[in-house]
Amino acid sequence: MQYCERKNEAEYWLKSYLKKIGSTGLIHSINIGKMGRLILCNVRNLNICKVDHEDYFNDSTFYINLAEKLFSIRCNRIPCNKKPWIWECMF
Numbered sequence: 001m002q003y004c005e006r007k008n009e010a011e012y013w014l015k016s017y018l019k020k021i022g023s024t025g026l027i028h029s030i031n032i033g034k035m036g037r038l039i040l041c042n043v044r045n046l047n048i049c050k051v052d053h054e055d056y057f058n059d060s061t062f063y064i065n066l067a068e069k070l071f072s073i074r075c076n077r078i079p080c081n082k083k084p085w086i087w088e089c090m091f
C-alpha cells in the first residue's frame, strides 16, 4: 500500500474509533514510523488518561499497525510515557 493510502486508512479508522469511545480528541498530525511499520497519529485532548497532568491538553499518540490490525495508545506526558506498551485489536 502507498504511504498516502495508509495514512488515510489510519485516519479513517481513528476518527471512527474516537467517535466510538465518545472522545472529543482532535487528530493534529499523522506520521509514518521510522521503520515504515507503524502510523503515528497525534491526538490533542483525547481525555481518556486517568492521571492528572498539569498540562491542560492531554496529548496522546496512537500507534497503528495496519498490517497486523493492532493499535496502542500512549499518553505523552510523564510518567505515562514510561508505561509498558499495550496492543489492542483494531476491530
Ligand SMILES: [Zn+2]
Pocket (backbone or CB within 6 Å): 049, 050, 051, 053, 075, 076, 077, 080
Ligand atoms: Zn497520562
